Amino acid sequence: xAQRRIAVQYGHRQARKPDLTVNAAAAPLPxxxxxxTAGFWLAAQLGEVAVCACANCGHVLHLPRSYCHIxxxxxVEWKPVAPKACLVSWTVVEHQxxxxxxxxxxxxxxxxxxxxxxxxxxxxxxxxxxxxxxxMRADFVAPADGVTLVNWVxxxxx
Numbered sequence: 001x002a003q004r005r006i007a008v009q010y011g012h013r014q015a016r017k018p019d020l021t022v023n024a025a026a027a028p029l030p031x032x033x034x035x036x037t038a039g040f041w042l043a044a045q046l047g048e049v050a051v052c053a054c055a056n057c058g059h060v061l062h063l064p065r066s067y068c069h070i071x072x073x074x075x076v077e078w079k080p081v082a083p084k085a086c087l088v089s090w091t092v093v094e095h096q097x098x099x100x101x102x103x104x105x106x107x108x109x110x111x112x113x114x115x116x117x118x119x120x121x122x123x124x125x126x127x128x129x130x131x132x133x134x135x136m137r138a139d140f141v142a143p144a145d146g147v148t149l150v151n152w153v154x155x156x157x158x
Contacts, residue, residue, distance in 0.1 A: 027100035029147050036064045039078030044148040049138050050078040051115045062118040083138030085110035085152060088119060092127050110136045110152045122152030130154070 032041050036052075043050035052061045054068035055075040061068060066076055089109040096103045106124040111117070122136070137155035142148045 025099050027098070027143060029144055030149070032147065036066060040064065040150075041148070043078060043080060044140060044150050045146075047140050047148075048080040049083045049112070049120075049150055050080045051112070051118055052076055053079050060115050060118060062115070081112055081114040083150075084113040084155065085120070085136045085138075086113065087130060087132060087134040087136050087152075087154075089132070090130050106130070108136070108152055120150065120152065122150075124153065128154070 030037070030041055032038060039052060040050055052064035053059065053076065054061060054071060054073050055077045056073035057068060057071040059068055059070045061076060064076075067074055068076065087108060088111050090106055092104055092106050093101070094104055101123075104127050106126065106128055108122045108124060108130070109119055110122060111119050135155040136152045139151045139153045140148050141151050
């Protein structure tokens with residue numbers, strides 16, 4: 001995969017009054033302007049999975065942050081990785097906690113093939129037949145204009 005970098009403007013965090021308006025039936029969406037995770041969401045809009053890495057030493061920073069604890073650099077970048085992972089864990093949710101997510105549904109935890117240690121969550125409808133180590137692939141879902149979520153589904157082609 002060609003190395004492409006996704007640029008994110010980092011700046012000072014400014015205190016903002018949070019928008020507490022909630023549509024009870026709509027699924028919650030990520031905050032796209034967060035300086036620590038914006039690169040992930042920008043990559044998702046391009047149909048890519050990206051990880052935050054130090055631009056100086058290359059260490060993958062997960063959870064994403066703007067400071068590398070290995071070399072003490074404040075320069076980070078987002079590097080696309082293959083949208084492939086393996087299933088680490090899962091749980092079937094039987095009790096509805098939000099109207100946008102009818103039960104049953106399954107929450108999955110995957111580890112990226114090209115970034116060991118980087119684990120991401122996903123959502124599957126129902127009670128799928130899963131097993132630890134199952135190959136998974138990214139599935140890009142656009143629930144709202146300008147928002148693309150990265151979900152994980154079993155990959156039958158590996």
